[in-house]
Amino acid sequence: MAERLETTETSDNIILDVQGLKKYFPIQRGLFRKVVGYVKAVDNISFFVREGETLGLVGESGCGKTTASRSIIRLYEPTAGQIHFRTAQFSADGHEEIVNLRELDRDQMKLIRQEMAMIFQDPVGSLNPRMSVFDIVSEPLVIHGRGGGPETEETVTRLLERVGLRPEHMRRYPHEFSGGQRQRIGIARALALNPRLIFCDEPVSALDVSIQAQTLNLLQDLQADFNLAYVFVAHDLSVVQHISDRVAVMYVGKIAEMAASDALYNNPLHPYTEALMSAVPKPDPLYESERIVMPGDVADPSNPPPGCYFHPRCNYAIDICSQEEPEWRELKPDHFVFCHRAHELQLRGV
Amino acid sequence: MSEASKKDDILVEVKDLKVEFDVRDGIIHAVDGATFNIRVGRTLGVIGESGCGKSVTARAILCMVPKPGKVAGGEVLYHRKVKSNGSEVTDIVRVNDLDPDGDTIRQIRGGEIGMIFQEPMSSLTPVYTAGSHIYEAVSLHRLTPFRKVGDQIAETVQAHRQVTKEEAREIGIDMLQRVGIPKPQERVDSYPHQLSGGQRQRVMIAIALSCQPRMLIADEPTTALDVSIEAQILDIMRELQDTVDMAIMFITHNLGVVAEMAQDMVVMYMGKVVEKANAVELFYEAKHPYTRALLKSIPHVGRRTGERLASIEGMVPDPFNLPPGCVFHPRCPDFMPGKCDRIVPSWTQVDGDDHWARCLLYEEV
Numbered sequence: 001m002a003e004r005l006e007t008t009e010t011s012d013n014i015i016l017d018v019q020g021l022k023k024y025f026p027i028q029r030g031l032f033r034k035v036v037g038y039v040k041a042v043d044n045i046s047f048f049v050r051e052g053e054t055l056g057l058v059g060e061s062g063c064g065k066t067t068a069s070r071s072i073i074r075l076y077e078p079t080a081g082q083i084h085f086r087t088a089q090f091s092a093d094g095h096e097e098i099v100n101l102r103e104l105d106r107d108q109m110k111l112i113r114q115e116m117a118m119i120f121q122d123p124v125g126s127l128n129p130r131m132s133v134f135d136i137v138s139e140p141l142v143i144h145g146r147g148g149g150p151e152t153e154e155t156v157t158r159l160l161e162r163v164g165l166r167p168e169h170m171r172r173y174p175h176e177f178s179g180g181q182r183q184r185i186g187i188a189r190a191l192a193l194n195p196r197l198i199f200c201d202e203p204v205s206a207l208d209v210s211i212q213a214q215t216l217n218l219l220q221d222l223q224a225d226f227n228l229a230y231v232f233v234a235h236d237l238s239v240v241q242h243i244s245d246r247v248a249v250m251y252v253g254k255i256a257e258m259a260a261s262d263a264l265y266n267n268p269l270h271p272y273t274e275a276l277m278s279a280v281p282k283p284d285p286l287y288e289s290e291r292i293v294m295p296g297d298v299a300d301p302s303n304p305p306p307g308c309y310f311h312p313r314c315n316y317a318i319d320i321c322s323q324e325e326p327e328w329r330e331l332k333p334d335h336f337v338f339c340h341r342a343h344e345l346q347l348r349g350v
Numbered sequence: 351m352s353e354a355s356k357k358d359d360i361l362v363e364v365k366d367l368k369v370e371f372d373v374r375d376g377i378i379h380a381v382d383g384a385t386f387n388i389r390v391g392r393t394l395g396v397i398g399e400s401g402c403g404k405s406v407t408a409r410a411i412l413c414m415v416p417k418p419g420k421v422a423g424g425e426v427l428y429h430r431k432v433k434s435n436g437s438e439v440t441d442i443v444r445v446n447d448l449d450p451d452g453d454t455i456r457q458i459r460g461g462e463i464g465m466i467f468q469e470p471m472s473s474l475t476p477v478y479t480a481g482s483h484i485y486e487a488v489s490l491h492r493l494t495p496f497r498k499v500g501d502q503i504a505e506t507v508q509a510h511r512q513v514t515k516e517e518a519r520e521i522g523i524d525m526l527q528r529v530g531i532p533k534p535q536e537r538v539d540s541y542p543h544q545l546s547g548g549q550r551q552r553v554m555i556a557i558a559l560s561c562q563p564r565m566l567i568a569d570e571p572t573t574a575l576d577v578s579i580e581a582q583i584l585d586i587m588r589e590l591q592d593t594v595d596m597a598i599m600f601i602t603h604n605l606g607v608v609a610e611m612a613q614d615m616v617v618m619y620m621g622k623v624v625e626k627a628n629a630v631e632l633f634y635e636a637k638h639p640y641t642r643a644l645l646k647s648i649p650h651v652g653r654r655t656g657e658r659l660a661s662i663e664g665m666v667p668d669p670f671n672l673p674p675g676c677v678f679h680p681r682c683p684d685f686m687p688g689k690c691d692r693i694v695p696s697w698t699q700v701d702g703d704d705h706w707a708r709c710l711l712y713e714e715v
Contacts, residue, residue, distance in 0.1 A: 060576040060577075060578060060579075061547075061576055178665055178666070179400075180665065181665075208399035208400055208603060208666075209399060209603055209605070209644055209647055209648055210399060210643065210644065210647050210661060210662035211399075211665075212647070212648075213647035213648070213659040213660065213661035213662070214661040214662075214663075216649075216659055217658050217659055217661055220658065235576060235577070237577065237651055238606070238648070238649045238650060238651035239649055241649065241651055242649035242659070265651065275578065276577060276578065277651070279577040279578045279580070279581035280577055280606065280651050281577075281580070281581075281584075281604065281606030281607045281609065281610045282606055282609065282610070282650075282651065283605040283606045283609045283633065283645070283648060283650065284609055284633060285609045285610075285612070285629040285630045285633050286630060286633075286634075287609070287610075289610065291581055291585070293582075294578055296532075297546060297548075297549075350651050
C-alpha cells in the first residue's frame, strides 16, 4: 500500500497529495436512464497539503470546490485520480505510511476518516435537531468504538471548553444556540477524533461579521495547538487570504492557479485570478476600484468551451487559447498556473 | 446630482422610529429610535449584524412591517412629488398614518420606491400557473415560476405607468438590456428557472427599476452572489443612479460593498442606530466602539498581517432580556463601569459635520 510520492517537494511534511482528481456526474435522460453526458464538476486537479498548513480553495459557486473536498474524503466516489494520504492508522507501532485512498475498502476508509474531519457551511442543517449537543459531539467517538464509557463525558467537556462553549451546554439541543455557537458545536464534533486534516466547507459564510472573526480566530488557535492542516473552501477572498498559507483558485472544475497566499494576491499569474481580485469590494470609501469586467457567464461544466475553459471571458485570449488546453506548470517556485500566456502577461494584484 | 445642491434634497425622513413585535414571550423592540434622512441621488448604507433591525426599518418605510409587528412611535416622512395645476409640488406624506392596503401606499410601493429584497431564490412562489393573473398587481416584486420574465416586468409597468401591453413589453426588453442581460428579446420570454442566480437578481432589479422609482431599497441585494456578479450588479445600480438621480437605501452586512456604494452611513445594533456619518468619516474616524470593532474585525484583502482578527467578544444579547444602560456595554472594549451599565446614552452630535453617535464617551455624565 505504501508508495513513493512524486512531487517537486520534499515529501516528508506533505500529508495529502492529490494527483489528477476527476469527478464526473452523469446526466441521465429518458426511460432507461441513458447517460447522455457528464457534468465535469472536478476535472483533473492536482494539489497537495502540508502538515499544519491551510490550503484555501476559492472560486465562484459551481466551480467544484465542495465536490473536490468531498471526493477526497470519498463522500463522492472519484471518477479518476490518485489521493495519497499519510497516516499511521495501519501500523501497530505508529509508523507512518502513505496510502492511496482510492484503493482502500470500506473498513480501511473508516479508519482513515478518524484523521480527516469536515466542518460544514450551514450551522443549522449540519446538526441533527433531535440530538443533544453531547450526542452530536460524541457521535464520532461512538461510531469508531471509542465512546460509551464515563470518559466520553470528560472528552466532550474538554472539547466544548476548547471551542469556547460551557460544559453545561452539552444537555441542550441545537435550536437553543445562535449561529456562531452552532458552528462551534460543529467544530467540536470535527475535533472529537483528533484529526490531522479538516475540510472546512465555507465555515464562516453564514455568520455575522463579529462572529466570523471569533470563529476564524478559533480555527487558527486550534491549528496551532493541534498542528492541524485545513483545506479551507470559501468564496470570500479576503477571508481566504487571511487564513490560508497557500491558495488554489478554481474555475469550472479546474485549478487555474495555486501559490502561496501573498504571491497569489499580489502577483497573480492567471487572468481569472486578476479579474476575481479586482472584483473584491474593498472596505475603504476612498479606494477607486478599477474593475476588470469578465464578459459573459461562467462556462457550463457539462458543455465546456474548447481549449482553455476561461478563454471566452479572458481579456488576454489569443488563438491558441481556444484550440489547446493549457498545461499545468510550475512557473515560479511553488506557484502553479494553468494558462498559455502566464509567462508573458503582466497582471495586477490587489 | 443636479438636485442634490438644492435645499429640498431630502426624500425620506425617518424620525425616532420605533417598531415593536408583540410575541408570546414578550415585546421585541426591533427598531428602537432610528433617526436618519435619505437624500435625492445619494446612497445611504445601513450596516449591522443579523437581527439588528435593518430590514424592519426598510419595511417600515414602505408600511409593510410583517405581523405581529407595529410602528409604536416616531414617524416616516416621504417627500412626494405631486402634480398640481401643471406644476410639481412636494407633498410630505406621513407614511405610518397611511392605510397599509390603501391606494396611496400602493402607488408609492414599487412605483415611487422600488424594492429588491433578500434572497432572490426564495422569492419564487411556486403556486402561480402559466399566464394566470397577468393583470394582477400584487406580485410586483416576486419572480413567479411558470410566468415569463417579460410578463412580470410588463405587469409592474402596467400597474404603475398606465401603458398598453405592447408598450410594457418594450419597456421590459429595454430594462433587461439596461441591466446587462444578453439577448433581451429572447430572454423576455424565459421563465425564471431558465436563468442563473445572477440573471434572476438582475431581473429583480429590472422590475424594481422599471417604473423609474425615485428611491430604491436594496436589502442585501448581492449577498447570495459571487464577487464577479456582485460587482456587475453594483455597477448597474450606480449607473442607473447617475442617470435618473435615484436615492438608494442599501442594507448589507458587507462592509466592503457598502464602502463602494454609500455616501452616507448608518450603523445599527440591537434596533438602535448607534452611529451616523458620511461614509469617508465613518470608515476613517468612527466614533462608536461598536463601529470601530466591526471595522477591525474584517480581514482586508491585500493586507495580510498574519495576526489574529480583532473580534467583538461575547454575543448579541437576548432581545427579551436586554442589558441595562447602553445595550452594547457587555461587549464594549471602552466599557466604563458605573456609567455604561446604568445610563442609556442619548443621540449626540459628536462632530460638526453631521456625525452622530449614541455613546457615553461623547456625553457629559
